Amino acid sequence: MPIVEQDIRELILDTTRNLLTRDGYNSLSMRKIAKTAGCGLGTIYIYFENKDVLIHDLIDEGFEKMYLSLRETVEKEKEARLRLAAFIRAYIHFGLQNPEFYEIMYLLHPERMQRYPREKYRRARRSLELLESLIKEVGSKKSGLGKEQLLSYSIWSALHGAVTIILAKRLDNSISREAFIESVISGALSSVE
Amino acid sequence: MPIVEQDIRELILDTTRNLLTRDGYNSLSMRKIAKTAGCGLGTIYIYFENKDVLIHDLIDEGFEKMYLSLRETVEKEKEARLRLAAFIRAYIHFGLQNPEFYEIMYLLHPERMQRYPREKYRRARRSLELLESLIKEVGSKKSGLGKEQLLSYSIWSALHGAVTIILAKRLDNSISREAFIESVISGALSSVE
């Protein structure tokens, strides 16, 4: 079974993702990726124009994966409130289950790299738009005033903060991770009522 | 009055923090620090074993400075609820005023730092302990059951998430930063009631 193009591209992406998660952005180098992936340095440049593009593709991949996962979860529920709750749980779950994707998506600032492509940016927004639409569905008294977007950002930042803190191992050992998560979830849900 | 050891050490730390906040981590170099601080390049190595140690010491000092700043702010208020509100505002303010510095304080994974001393860790926790004590002061119905620590982590994660999202420029242009912050603050405050 020969290694076809797609395989090498994926191999490079996988390798880069692992290295980023393990060693962080500052110690990531094209040479290290090549060596770890077992390919030549120049080979990377066949599949990715430059380092930034490689990272962008990686980020894009993460947002896509997360969005698909969230949408699938939400679609299993019919009732508005349950759909929102499912989203919130699924978001935290995704972050904790896929640290190698989640960290890359948020630990790097797109603007520190040369112009994150507009089309990728739009894709990165889709999860957030999904959240906003779910909030609209619930239709609380707080909404209806165009506050849904603001609310979606508030909830997102709470979820994001929680995931980040857990992934960074900043949660004290004396605290139950589950209790913390439930606390964050109930806080988020209560904010839409 | 001669410049004594402590002065130069502090000078280097201050300079580094300023450079970090102003120009970002990627453009931080030992040469630049030396030049800006007005000392010789080699001099830095007298006070700091290497760049990593300098950064670690800086982070340590950063947590200390943040803690002192938060405590000072809190002490200006007498009423429990106002003290808590002051803390929350001051925390976000600190993060936004020291973007690169805040990120380095939190985005560096503990596991990635080579032997980050346990005693520095403890210092990093003090702001969180202050928050917990403020929550206890407020003394809501939700507390009193040992839930204050959990609550402090929830609030912290909301604040941290908000700061992170703003710093990463992930906030949509159509959203007012101030409105977002107020929304996060009121959410945090309401959670202790």
Next chain:
Amino acid sequence: MPIVEQDIRELILDTTRNLLTRDGYNSLSMRKIAKTAGCGLGTIYIYFENKDVLIHDLIDEGFEKMYLSLRETVEKEKEARLRLAAFIRAYIHFGLQNPEFYEIMYLLHPERMQRYPREKYRRARRSLELLESLIKEVGSKKSGLGKEQLLSYSIWSALHGAVTIILAKRLDNSISREAFIESVISGALSSVE
């Protein structure tokens, strides 16, 4: 009618010359040649051992093309003096129309070229021999003493100097390029009288 070997070889040489003249030597790459010529990268190596050989063949061909072009121009004139004048003008014209190519033909030191074949050398001399024959045709009082070769080198060096100076953009802006060229031409022509 299939493309035969000779065609592809010529295609590659033509493409390379065009790229050289248009974009310069520093931006010339085997990849670019292949892409512009519309053939595969590896194909070039079937007809040329390596890049150096390709360039040498190109130079060789360039001398040939220049010679043919000069001869053709000269043949349009019947009178000896006009033929010489036509040569001179055509020489300068060729240099200015093919800047990078002219430079590569002459700026490469013979000693630096790895084993530049003796037979190619001879070909490079033909334009000069043509010039010499034209001078003999004019038959001034200065000639007839075997001085024609010397004269041809003098004139050539004047032309070569003028072309080189223009190509190197060393001509002051306040000087008209045309006036300069006319001045050089009349100087050259007067030297054979």
Next chain:
Amino acid sequence: MPIVEQDIRELILDTTRNLLTRDGYNSLSMRKIAKTAGCGLGTIYIYFENKDVLIHDLIDEGFEKMYLSLRETVEKEKEARLRLAAFIRAYIHFGLQNPEFYEIMYLLHPERMQRYPREKYRRARRSLELLESLIKEVGSKKSGLGKEQLLSYSIWSALHGAVTIILAKRLDNSISREAFIESVISGALSSVE
């Protein structure tokens, strides 16, 4: 006797000049310079901002050396015509005696490198201005009409062409170098009358 700063700078310039003369511009690399000079790669960057600046300094050095040499020679003569003749001879002599300087001055196009500094450019013009002033001194019938500048460029291009052809070893063995030079000189001198 310790090696002082000036020595290393000069060592690097000397080494670069030799490498350029021997191997040409295309095979010149900072690594090669460092290795040949016997210093570290980074050391070069202490004395020269980048490769272009190093080359610029080299070119500048050559123009300065040539100008000083020409001026000195000219000053030894009192009569206008003799001064001009001395200049012409000295120019060719300088080129032939200092190939490593002369080639670098003219074989590289300043504009292919990032902006050749205005002040260096002015310095490069001084020899030409000296020639122009000598032509004015002679004051032939051809001059007096503002044609001196044009004339100086014509003469310069003839001299430059001759030097270039000799240095590039393009002069046929059957030709006497001295005869060729005398031929060029008399051609140049006759053009101002």
Next chain:
DNA sequence: GATGAATGAGCGTTCATTCAT
């Protein structure tokens, strides 16, 4: 014969670190 994916030496440049003074 024709192809182009794969390679890795080499490029200019940066910068943490060392060490003689």
Next chain:
DNA sequence: AATGAATGAACGCTCATTCAT
């Protein structure tokens, strides 16, 4: 203690060349 010239490993990236198909 204080300095900064000197170093060389490492960076992102290019490109001539090879070779399996």
